[in-house]
Structure formats: structure tokens, C-alpha cells
Amino acid sequence: MHILLPGPTPIPEAVQEALIRAMSDHRGTLFGQVDVKVRTELATLLGAPTKDHIAILPASGTGGLEAACENLLSPGDRALVVETGLFGRRFREVAEAHGVDVECVEIPWGQAFNPQEIAERVRQKPYRAILVTHNETSTGVLNPVEALAQAIGTDPGAPLMIVDSISGVPSIPLTLGPGLDVIIAASQKGFMCPPGLAILALSERARQSVVSDTRPGRFYFDLRPYLSGRLPYTPAIGLWHALHAALGLLRAEGAFARLQRHRMLRDMVRHFARAGGLTLLVEDAVASPTVTALGLPSEMNPGDLRRHLENAGLQIAGGLGLWHERAIRIGHVGHVDRADLAAGLTLMAPHLPHSEQALAAMIPFLKEA
Amino acid sequence: MHILLPGPTPIPEAVQEALIRAMSDHRGTLFGQVDVKVRTELATLLGAPTKDHIAILPASGTGGLEAACENLLSPGDRALVVETGLFGRRFREVAEAHGVDVECVEIPWGQAFNPQEIAERVRQKPYRAILVTHNETSTGVLNPVEALAQAIGTDPGAPLMIVDSISGVPSIPLTLGPGLDVIIAASQKGFMCPPGLAILALSERARQSVVSDTRPGRFYFDLRPYLSGRLPYTPAIGLWHALHAALGLLRAEGAFARLQRHRMLRDMVRHFARAGGLTLLVEDAVASPTVTALGLPSEMNPGDLRRHLENAGLQIAGGLGLWHERAIRIGHVGHVDRADLAAGLTLMAPHLPHSEQALAAMIPFLKEA
Numbered sequence: 001m002h003i004l005l006p007g008p009t010p011i012p013e014a015v016q017e018a019l020i021r022a023m024s025d026h027r028g029t030l031f032g033q034v035d036v037k038v039r040t041e042l043a044t045l046l047g048a049p050t051k052d053h054i055a056i057l058p059a060s061g062t063g064g065l066e067a068a069c070e071n072l073l074s075p076g077d078r079a080l081v082v083e084t085g086l087f088g089r090r091f092r093e094v095a096e097a098h099g100v101d102v103e104c105v106e107i108p109w110g111q112a113f114n115p116q117e118i119a120e121r122v123r124q125k126p127y128r129a130i131l132v133t134h135n136e137t138s139t140g141v142l143n144p145v146e147a148l149a150q151a152i153g154t155d156p157g158a159p160l161m162i163v164d165s166i167s168g169v170p171s172i173p174l175t176l177g178p179g180l181d182v183i184i185a186a187s188q189k190g191f192m193c194p195p196g197l198a199i200l201a202l203s204e205r206a207r208q209s210v211v212s213d214t215r216p217g218r219f220y221f222d223l224r225p226y227l228s229g230r231l232p233y234t235p236a237i238g239l240w241h242a243l244h245a246a247l248g249l250l251r252a253e254g255a256f257a258r259l260q261r262h263r264m265l266r267d268m269v270r271h272f273a274r275a276g277g278l279t280l281l282v283e284d285a286v287a288s289p290t291v292t293a294l295g296l297p298s299e300m301n302p303g304d305l306r307r308h309l310e311n312a313g314l315q316i317a318g319g320l321g322l323w324h325e326r327a328i329r330i331g332h333v334g335h336v337d338r339a340d341l342a343a344g345l346t347l348m349a350p351h352l353p354h355s356e357q358a359l360a361a362m363i364p365f366l367k368e369a
Numbered sequence: 370m371h372i373l374l375p376g377p378t379p380i381p382e383a384v385q386e387a388l389i390r391a392m393s394d395h396r397g398t399l400f401g402q403v404d405v406k407v408r409t410e411l412a413t414l415l416g417a418p419t420k421d422h423i424a425i426l427p428a429s430g431t432g433g434l435e436a437a438c439e440n441l442l443s444p445g446d447r448a449l450v451v452e453t454g455l456f457g458r459r460f461r462e463v464a465e466a467h468g469v470d471v472e473c474v475e476i477p478w479g480q481a482f483n484p485q486e487i488a489e490r491v492r493q494k495p496y497r498a499i500l501v502t503h504n505e506t507s508t509g510v511l512n513p514v515e516a517l518a519q520a521i522g523t524d525p526g527a528p529l530m531i532v533d534s535i536s537g538v539p540s541i542p543l544t545l546g547p548g549l550d551v552i553i554a555a556s557q558k559g560f561m562c563p564p565g566l567a568i569l570a571l572s573e574r575a576r577q578s579v580v581s582d583t584r585p586g587r588f589y590f591d592l593r594p595y596l597s598g599r600l601p602y603t604p605a606i607g608l609w610h611a612l613h614a615a616l617g618l619l620r621a622e623g624a625f626a627r628l629q630r631h632r633m634l635r636d637m638v639r640h641f642a643r644a645g646g647l648t649l650l651v652e653d654a655v656a657s658p659t660v661t662a663l664g665l666p667s668e669m670n671p672g673d674l675r676r677h678l679e680n681a682g683l684q685i686a687g688g689l690g691l692w693h694e695r696a697i698r699i700g701h702v703g704h705v706d707r708a709d710l711a712a713g714l715t716l717m718a719p720h721l722p723h724s725e726q727a728l729a730a731m732i733p734f735l736k737e738a
Contacts, residue, residue, distance in 0.1 A: 030679075
């Protein structure tokens with residue numbers, strides 16, 4: 001089965017091999033060394049001060065969102081959520097479930113937030129935190145998170161900025177820095193591993209807040225032991241080994257080359273789709289390098305198309321939320337190259353209004369870069 | 370590396386192969402079928418009425434304990450915790466973290482609870498729930514959970530019995546039934562998979578309580594979507610496939626044969642250790658079939674012994690809590706046969722006060738059964 005999904009994504013062979021590495025004592029020296037290496041490498045990749053600013057939790061990405069809310073926000077705290085799609089909505093729901101006093105800026109589907117407008121709003125009223133989505137998986141919009149961090153600045157009274165980058169980093173590089181305090185990621189997208197790990201990177205300010213917080217009421221997602229490297233509960237050993245292998249591949253490729261690769265894949269999908277008669281639901285300027293949502297002509301049913309493709313050996317994702325009835329989503333995140341993408345798009349082409357034009361539009365992308 | 374640990378445990382080849390099965394859309398039909406098969410098979414294995422009484426969470430086993438407490442207990446509810454070791458203590462801490470009014474029966478380390486005494490206590494005062502450990506991993510004690518369920522009976526006012534069987538089922542069979550409402554398990558011990566999944570089986574009474582509970586305050590561990598098969602957040606796909614393969618192996622072996630195998634391994638460890646000059650810290654009558662804690666002579670240091678063994682290619686577990694300074698633990702849970710155990714014990718023998726006697730004591734167990 002070919003998969004062009006915004007996660008799960010294809011697993012490189014070296015990562016698969018690491019995944020089935022023999023089990024060992026998670027309190028033993030062998031595994032302890034792997035854990036230190038993984039957290040050290042993640043700290044470098046995500047711009048965290050040390051390995052003890054990285055927490056790896058056996059959980060889905062949503063568990064990472066909840067851990068951030070539980071550890072950095074108290075009931076009654078005021079937080080601003082910038083909602084640019086379904087996963088922004090989820091972040092809001094997680095915060096609300098924990099009693100946070102949420103104010104929400106709802107951005108129309110398919111658009112990115114305006115960093116100056118958000119920064120202005122944050123200046124007008126004190127917020128404990130601002131929760132934003134880096135790469136909105138439901139719409140395929142890349143939000144200008146770094147620009148927002150810059151606009152908010154490093155005023156000591158500035159809110160903590162907590163970023164859901166589950167479908168962003170490391171395919172789309174993002175690092176902690178002034179105005180950007182927490183990055184939440186997951187194992188199954190750009191990290192090229194199977195799902196099962198949530199990853200959190202914390203700034204020194206965020207880490208201090210977590211480790212000095214002795215409120216009761218949390219247990220599994222209490223980040224304090226994870227941040228001290230204590231591996232409080234049985235870690236998902238295979239996934240740690242897999243992540244270790246994947247981090248080696250990521251380092252070898254390099255952040256800029258990786259981003260360029262994903263941008264090229266994005267552009268290839270967009271040229272293919274436009275030429276084939278589909279609608280690009282997101283403008284070029286804010287189009288995600290990792291996932292593309294495409295509108296179908298009214299006579300095409302997304303469910304039917306996906307069933308046909310699955311029978312032909314290709315899985316793509318459906319539209320979500322508002323776009324469920326009219327859109328499909330193509331993932332090009334993680335371990336995907338132009339040949340993988342071409343294989344999938346070729347299977348799609350016969351179903352498009354302009355099949356030949358769609359295929360022809362891929363040609364420039366298939367020539368040596 | 371040989372491992373004789375109470376988890377992680379060795380992974381059979383068929384399970385390893387399933388683990389690296391190509392990723393697929395977790396909302397697609399292929400994966401949906403695997404999920405249905407896994408939950409249906411788990412329902413049979415754990416005595417749950419239907420697949421919709423089974424929840425599989427991407428988390429460590431402790432996440433399963435927390436999910437049970439969060440979904441079945443409200444702050445202020447009175448619960449009785451029967452604490453027979455470190456993991457009983459953890460169950461208590463999880464309940465306390467969620468504001469449950471916990472009363473605790475502390476059983477001395479190395480002993481099992483008395484079901485009649487606990488049942489008597491439960492009759493004297495109303496409790497919302499009783500939290501017990503089936504197989505206490507820290508001491509190697511098997512608690513009489515079924516006898517307790519029988520003693521408490523099916524009175525509609527009886528408390529929910531919630532059982533941590535993380536190192537018990539399926540190596541030690543346990544099923545839901547009158548007086549036994551929730552079983553919590555994890556992927557990495559008897560289920561022969563890598564760590565990363567918590568498994569909960571609920572009685573009809575427990576399921577009704579969960580699905581009719583609309584309190585806010587939970588998100589990732591809110592069991593309602595999991596019980597409806599909605600896979601609310603990205604599932605740990607590889608582990609689902611692995612569990613599917615493992616369930617096939619478990620079915621092929623059969624529950625009784627499996628229990629007999631683990632009892633034989635337990636007896637082999639005990640004869641070996643006693644003959645070799647170690648102390649059995651738990652009486653035969655309540656000795657766990659899956660993990661054995663052994664006291665060392667005062668001149669032997671458990672940390673030194675474990676380092677020597679690790680250098681020789683064998684990992685065993687250290688003592689926990691009260692027994693940290695004087696004990697080791699040998700795991701014989703999951704995919705372990707007499708040859709695996711013999712390989713490990715043979716590496717241990719030279720370090721024991723009576724090496725030859727220890728080895729000789731294994732001989733009867735190595736003959737064809």
C-alpha cells in the first residue's frame with residue numbers, strides 16, 4: 001500500500017530495524033544511554049537548552065497537548081487560542097477541559113493567522129499563555145509562528161507561547177527562542193516513526209514553571225519526572241530506538257535540505273492538482289509544505305475517490321470538519337521523496353477531470369533538481 | 370542480550386514482523402478491521418461482553434490506571450485500595466491525585482491479601498470502588514482476586530472492583546465476572562509486545578458508568594470515544610498489528626497451557642534459587658507465576674550482581690522499594706520457555722553461594738514434560 005497521508009507516514013528501513021531491536025531493561029544502562037542520546041539530539045533539533053528540557057511521553061500527540069495544558073496552565077488562567085482549523089479547535093477543547101479561561105480567535109478555514117493582529121491583542125490584555133498551531137493538518141495551512149514570536153517579543157510579562165507542531169517539525173524546522181516557549185510534536189509524521197510518542201520541548205522559562213509547580217491532580221502527564229530523565233513509567237522502548245535511528249537520518253539530511261524537499265513536494269502536488277482540475281483550498285503564500293487539502297469538482301465524491309484509490313493501492317486522507325464533504329488531503333510529510341509522490345499521484349490522475357494535464361504538470365518536478 | 374525481566378519481555382518473531390507492517394491510514398478500512406479484530410479477541414480473552422467493552426490507549430500501563438480512576442471515580446468518592454507492594458502504592462497515588470477519598474489496607478511486603486478480610490471490610494462501609502493488584506510486580510505475589518470477587522458477590526450496591534493486572538493477564542488468566550468490573554493490562558508483559566499500549570476491559574456495569582458520565586476535566590484518558598471504537602487520536606498502529614499477531618499466538622497456546630508453563634518456570638526459578646543459597650521472599654502458596662523476588666545473602670550486593678550479569682549478557686531486574694538493597698527479581702512472563710530461563714539461570718549460577726547445587730536443581734525441569 002502506498003500512503004500519502006499527513007501521518008502515519010512511511011517508515012525508513014533503518015528505523016524499522018531499530019524498532020524491533022531486542023527489548024531491554026528500561027532501568028538498565030543500555031536503554032538509559034539511548035534515552036540520553038535521543039533527548040540530547042531532540043534538544044539540538046528543537047532549540048531546547050538541554051536534554052532536560054525535553055519530555056518524551058508514550059502517548060498520541062493529543063496527550064502532548066494535554067500535558068502542556070495540565071502542566072503550564074491552572075484552572076482559571078486566561079489563555080488565548082488561535083484556532084485555524086480542527087486541530088486548533090482540539091487544542092482549545094483540551095484547555096477548556098482543564099478549566100482554563102479560554103478566549104479564542106477563530107480564523108476562517110484555509111487562512112493563516114496574522115501575527116501583528118494576534119500580537120496586538122496580546123498587548124491589550126494579560127494572558128498566561130497563547131496556544132497556536134504551527135502547521136494546521138486539517139487545512140494545510142502553515143501559520144507564521146516565528147513572526148508571532150518576534151512580534152510578541154521577550155517582555156518578561158509576555159504570555160507563554162505553546163505551539164502544536166505535530167505535523168510541522170522536523171519537516172518544517174521550528175525552534176524554541178524568544179517568545180516561543182513550548183513545541184509539541186509526535187513520532188509519526190516528520191519524525192518518520194510509528195505513532196505512539198508525544199514529544200515536548202520547553203524553554204527555560206517553561207521548564208522552571210513546570211518543575212516548581214507542586215499542584216496535585218495530575219499523574220501520567222505530570223512532566224516533572226520526564227524532564228529529569230527519570231522515565232517514570234515503562235517507556236515505549238521500541239519507539240525510543242526508532243526515534244534514535246530517525247534522528248540520525250534527520251541530522252544527515254539537514255534542516256534546510258529537508259524543508260526544501262517538502263516545499264518541492266508541495267509545489268509538485270499543487271501543480272498536479274491545479275492542472276488536473278482540482279481546487280487549491282489554500283493560497284500559495286501560506287500553503288503547508290507537509291499536507292495539501294484539495295477541493296474536488298461537485299460531481300466527484302471524496303469518499304468514492306478514496307475507495308477507488310485504496311483498491312488501486314493508494315491511501316490518501318479525507319477532508320476534515322468543514323471540508324469533509326468536498327475535499328481530500330495529500331500528505332507529503334516525513335520519509336517521502338518525489339518518486340513516492342509521483343507513484344501516488346499517477347494512481348490519482350485517471351480520476352481527475354484533466355488526467356493528462358495533471359500528469360504533464362509533474363514532469364518539471366521529476367527532472368534532476 | 371538475554372532478558373529475564375518482569376517486562377519488557379522478549380518479542381516473538383511473528384509479533385516483530387507485524388510490528389513493522391507498513392503504516393496505513395488509521396481512519397481507513399484496513400486498520401479499522403485490525404482494530405475490530407484486536408478488540409474482539411481481547412474481549413474474549415478478558416471476559417468482556419463485547420469489543421465495545423475494551424479500550425486500547427497509546428500509553429504506559431500507568432496511563433491505564435489513571436484512565437480507570439478518572440473515568441470511574443469522582444473527587445470525593447470513597448475507595449478502598451489494597452496495597453501489597455509498590456504498584457498497589459502507585460494505584461493509591463493515582464486515585465489520590467484525582468481527589469478520591471482513599472482508605473488503604475496495607476499488607477506487609479511479600480504477603481497476599483486475605484479475601485475474606487477485605488470482603489468483610491467492604492461489607493461494613495459503602496465504597497464506590499475497590500482497587501486491587503492482581504500480580505504485584507514488586508514482590509512477586511499473586512493476589513486471590515477471583516476469591517475476593519466471589520466473597521464480595523453481586524450485590525447491586527457492591528463496589529466496582531478495579532484490578533491492576535499489568536503483570537498478570539494473559540500469562541495468568543483473569544476474566545471479568547460477578548464482582549470483578551475492570552481489568553487493566555499493558556502490551557509489554559504477557560501480551561509479548563513492546564511497551565506502549567494500556568488495555569482496559571470493562572464489565573457492562575462499569576461501561577454504563579463511563580459512557581453516561583459527562584463530567585468535564587478529562588481529555589486524552591476520557592474512555593468514551595475509545596469504547597465506541599472511534600480511535601479518537603492517532604493510534605500506535607504498529608503496536609495494534611503486533612497485538613493482533615500476539616493474540617493469535619495466545620489463542621493457539623491456550624490459557625491453561627500458558628498458566629501451566631508459567632507455573633513450571635516459577636517452580637524452576639524457585640528450586641534453582643533455594644538450592645543455590647538465595648532466599649525466597651514469598652511463600653510457595655502465593656508465589657507469582659510471572660515474577661520472582663529473591664533475597665541475596667548479606668555479602669552479595671544486588672547492584673554488583675546485576676552489573677556482572679549484564680556484562681555476561683543477561684539482564685534481570687533489581688529489587689524495588691523496601692527490597693531494593695537486598696533483592697533481585699527474575700521475570701518469567703510472556704514469551705519465555707524453559708530453555709530461555711535455563712540460559713539466564715546458567716549465567717547466574719557461578720555467582721551464587723552454591724553454584725553446582727543451583728544448576729543441579731534445574732535438571733528435573735529440563736526433562737520433557
